[in-house]
């Protein structure tokens with residue numbers, strides 16, 4: 001690795017994570033690219049070198065596996081320097097909690113919550129000791145209310161938002177910042193994976209591109225902003241749910257994720 005700052009991005013093989021890796025490379029970072037699909041990561045690493053002169057190390061890993069975060073960092077050698085940690089890997093799933101596959105839901109918690117928490121736990125202390133570093137955790141506008149028929153997914157994102165906001169306060173004054181990116185519907189593979197492709201919330205013209213979400217998240221992280229919600233319509237939605245009766249919010253979200261799909 002060179003003297004450029006190093007950014008580790010999880011979920012860099014597609015969607016928002018892939019775009020965040022491109023922005024980070026363009027802005028002078030070397031990269032550690034993490035996801036399961038090695039071929040996609042290798043292809044991205046080559047493109048980042050050609051386009052931006054960035055060195056990228058690929059770590060193919062399943063973040064749902066036990067101790068995944070420690071295993072990823074072990075691939076980087078003893079005491080690796082991470083200047084920017086982007087916890088972006090995540091996935092959703094649709095259906096009634098009582099019917100959904102147990103393993104699928106536990107894997108969701110493992111990737112969206114456990115791996116994100118453990119990577120932050122393993123990387124943050126050395127950032128604080130150095131007096132500099134940035135963490136960007138990708139939650140969702142799903143973080144702002146419960147999600148009937150996507151209950152575990154919404155709950156994982158509420159956890160990410162809560163953890164990130166708390167940590168941003170804990171590290172204030174240390175030179176380290178923690179930012180939580182909360183995208184609304186974004187045009188990526190997420191919806192095919194979650195089984196929500198045909199749902200009303202997904203089929204909206206308000207869907208944003210992964211590139212614009214990544215630019216927004218990167219800018220917010222560099223400013224040390226606590227929470228970033230890309231898109232005026234998404235900001236409006238996140239604020240509105242604070243004032244609406246919870247029962248009404250639950251009914252509206254339920255309608256957005258029909259159980260019969």
Ligand SMILES: NC(=O)c1ccc[n+]([C@@H]2O[C@H](COP(=O)([O-])OP(=O)(O)OC[C@H]3O[C@@H](n4cnc5c(N)ncnc54)[C@H](OP(=O)(O)O)[C@@H]3O)[C@@H](O)[C@H]2O)c1
Pocket residue numbers: 010011012013014015016017034035036037038061062063064088089090091092111138139140141182183184185186187188189190191193210
């Ligand atoms: N798209 C949206 O509408 C939307 C809205 C709000 C928030 N988000 C959040 O944005 C983040 C990125 O999602 P996206 O929209 O870019 O979806 P995506 O295109 O499906 O990308 C998801 C990324 O996560 C990685 N990933 C999934 N499971 C993994 C595992 N077990 N181990 C390692 N990596 C794993 C995938 O890589 P591999 O498959 O190669 O492992 C992929 O790189 C997620 O946290 C998602 O919850 C998305």
